[in-house]
Amino acid sequence: MAVQINPSILSADFSRLADEARAVEGADWLHVDVMDNHFVPNLTLGVPVVESLAKATDTPLDCHLMIEDPDRWAPQYAEAGAGSVTFHAEAAHAPVRLARELRRMGARASMALKPATPIEPFEDLLPELDMLLIMTVEPGFGGQAFLDIMLPKIRRTRELISRHNLELWLQVDGGVSAATIERCAEAGADVFVAGSAVYGTDDPAAAVRSLRTQAEKATSGAPWACAH
């Protein structure tokens, strides 16, 4: 499997979350956006919903925490059943300690960068992580336009991953669609979050398959596009 497609539940119908989660079985992970109305100006869901979702679907949960003080809260999401927990670099007080704690609990540890946060200051931290998330919109809402200006950051991050020979997944999130996924893949991303491009269609599972085909074509031949 060279690429991964993670539908974002933020664009789903929240009154039918279990059904919406099952509608994308075949996706690699279900992306769950946790927002606290402080780190971002929006409020979504928390630990009890993640716990219920983990029981409702066989698809592993990729929890993206857009919250203040992830050092305090992130371990609770690992405990609730998330297989991958992403905290924001801008919010974490002790990212290395937090990543180690998440890994110790058996979750994949991931860190996200907002559009204005550069990757370079975090180069030495990368071996502590299983995934790096580059936001391709300002976090907080689904359905925003993809920020093309993030493509150089994706390329620079892929170069760092290759230079240090790391097994680090590179995720992009925000405005990822049939119109933009190939540019992200060519720049070096291998994990793609898509909300409206999946749940905004009549057939979410087919949308996942189609995005996967596009991303696979765009990465075929890339030296880093090997099995996860």
Ligand SMILES: O=C(CO)[C@@H](O)[C@H](O)COP(=O)(O)O
């Ligand atoms: O984290 C976020 C938004 O902050 C994302 O996960 C969105 O849910 C992606 O939605 P689309 O841009 O794909 O519609």
